[in-house]
Amino acid sequence: MTQTTNDTIVACATPAGYSSIGVIRASGEEAIRYAETIFTRQADQPLESNRAYFGEVIDPTTQEIIDKVVVTVYRAPHSYTGEDVVEIACHGNPLIIERILQAVIKTGARIAQRGEFTKRALLNGKIDLLQAEAVLDTVYAPCDEARKIAIAQYEGKLSEQVEHLRSGIFDLLVTINAAIDFSEEQDIEVNSESTDAKISSLIDRVTTWLNDSQSGIKIKEGYRILIMGRANVGKSTLFNRLLGFDRAITHETPGTTRDYLEDTVALGGLYLILYDTAGMLGKATGVDQQAQERTMQLMEGADLILLMFDGSEPMNEQDVNLYNITKHQPTIMVVNKVDLNLRMHAPDILKDCVKISAKSGHNIEALVDTIRSELLPVFNTNQPIITRERHRQSLEDIRKDLQRAREAPTTETMAYELRAALDVCGELTGKIINKEILDRIFDEFCIGK
Ligand SMILES: Nc1nc2c(ncn2[C@@H]2O[C@H](COP(=O)(O)OP(=O)(O)OP(=O)(O)O)[C@@H](O)[C@H]2O)c(=O)[nH]1
Ligand SMILES: [Mg+2]
Known part of the structure; x- marks a missing residue:
């Protein structure tokens, strides 16, 4: 399988914006010749493979110095693409990166298409399609x-x-x-x-x-985690705690969260899509009823439910209802507000629960560990x-x-x-x-x- 077009392509390999270093990469038959045209250094020997050179990039039209850079050369076939490759590490200023790109283009290269470096690696047999996706x-x-x-x-x-x-x-x-x-x-x-x-x-x-x-x-696309519980147990406080910032409004008035909130976070090595839901309020009407219907809809697609209880209050009918509604789905019982006096009396739940304080952060690590062990599968194969x-x-x-x-x-x-x-x-x-x-x-x- 060989590449039919080996014209020289160039692109910036680092994200747009300001950074310490920006990297511009060129690949193709003429990549090294183009680099020789715009790059000056003290010892003017030919650029050798697998070596880095410090020098300056010069605008080929005006001879102006654009930036001080490090150029690394990889000669075919010992490169990412299997072609001659040149990497120019410059200062990560978008203006400089654009000027260097233009300088390389003036020498004859063209801007690469999406994934074209990896596509060339594939077409040149350096990697296969599964590796390209990887x-x-x-x-x-x-x-x-x-x-x-x-x-x-x-x-x-x-x-x-x-x-x-x-x-x-x-x-x-x-x-x-x-x-x-x-x-x-x-x-x-x-x-x-x-x-x-x-x-x-x-x-x-x-x-x-x-x-x-x-x-x-x-694992790649994310596990859907639903935080559920009756009103005011601390769902939004936990949501914020797990995300690491104040995404949701929290308040002592029950019924603070109406529309559910969604955000993503990497925790315990897993990618989680977290949902903070409206608190269950017993016999709800109007907006509250709609909010609760949404929670029930979300429940269907959840990979895991964090069912929260307020440990500082006795269990009530809504807690029991929620316990019954969720018991056929993967659920972790979370007893919150353990920084206050424990007044909840539910031996079954207290036996299997994780006791936390969402407000102070107490035992959140144990909760993350439990989430991880609930979700991370035991694979059937090696x-x-x-x-x-x-x-x-x-x-x-x-x-x-x-x-x-x-x-x-x-x-x-x-x-x-x-x-x-x-x-x-x-x-x-x-x-x-x-x-x-x-x-x-x-x-x-x-x-x-
Ligand atoms: N002492 C203590 N208070 C907490 C804890 N977690 C939450 N709270 C308080 O409990 C109240 C309700 O917290 P929220 O996070 O808004 O509760 P919620 O479950 O989202 O409430 P709704 O959205 O109304 O259903 C707020 O005043 C929180 O500061 C905790 O671990 N300890
Ligand atoms: Mg809330």
Whole structure:
């Protein structure tokens, strides 16, 4: 698989705005020649690979010094893209970055498209499609668990597993093809128990993998956590405490929160989408009733409920109601206001609860630990889990193809289904290029990656 266009591209690899350092990256056949044109340094030897040089960037038209920079050179194929790559680390001022970009463009480069550096890495065989996606996931990992998975995928662990599956299917296809070729001369029984068992074992492998996929996607996209409880128990105070800033209004008057509030935070290595809800007020009417209906709607999609009680007051009917409503969903009981005298008498709840003070922050770490252990799944496999809908869909397709192969009436149809499964494996890793899939993936990238 080789790259057809190797014109030289350039882009800023660091975010817009002021920073200590900004990095401009160029890749392509002429990248080093362009760098030589605009870069001056004391010792004027040719730029060597894997070395950094201190010097100045000069505007090729006016000969004016734009900035003092460090230039690093990576010669093909030992670079991110597999092409000649030059990285210019300048001062992180948007004006300087723009001037240097323009200087490189004046020498003949063009601005890169979204993800074009990574796309070139893919097309030059430096990484496969799963790894290209993992690059994106590494850059945007919203929490530590997502980062761990992204790095494992970037290292190629997921690709290895897909390759392992692919070769299992391929071996089977070879046996079956041989049987088709020789079936007229020899009596080869294809639909034998052993073929059936082999396909079944491949299906089982894909199924185990798929069972973990929902968790993989959740780790990346976030767990929905609903803070529930009767009015005034301290839901908004906890919401603010977990977020680390005063997002919600809190007040001693019951019924402060009406419309639910939503915000995200990384806690305990997980990415959480937190919801602060309206307090349950017993027989509510009008706006209060609508607010409570919304809470009930949110409950349906919640991955975890934090059901809060006010430890400084006896339990009342609404607490019991909420306890009954939520008991069939994953729930953590949270008894709040333990900085005050404990007046709640509910042995069942107190046995299993986390006792906190949302106001002072007491025991919030224990609550985060409990949230983590409730949510973080025990994976069925050691193999890197999948984190994208595209992966999940492909595995579903492979499973269907394998199931059809197992039930195939003839050897020919069995071979046909196995070939279809192989094609999906190829699309998954990018061995088979599907332009639509590529465009969709690289559209998610930023320019400069
Ligand atoms: N002593 C003490 N007071 C708390 C604690 N947590 C919250 N409060 C107080 O309890 C009152 C209600 O807190 P909120 O966070 O607004 O309660 P809420 O559950 O969101 O209330 P609604 O939105 O009305 O349902 C406020 O005066 C808080 O300061 C706590 O841990 N200890
Ligand atoms: Mg509130």
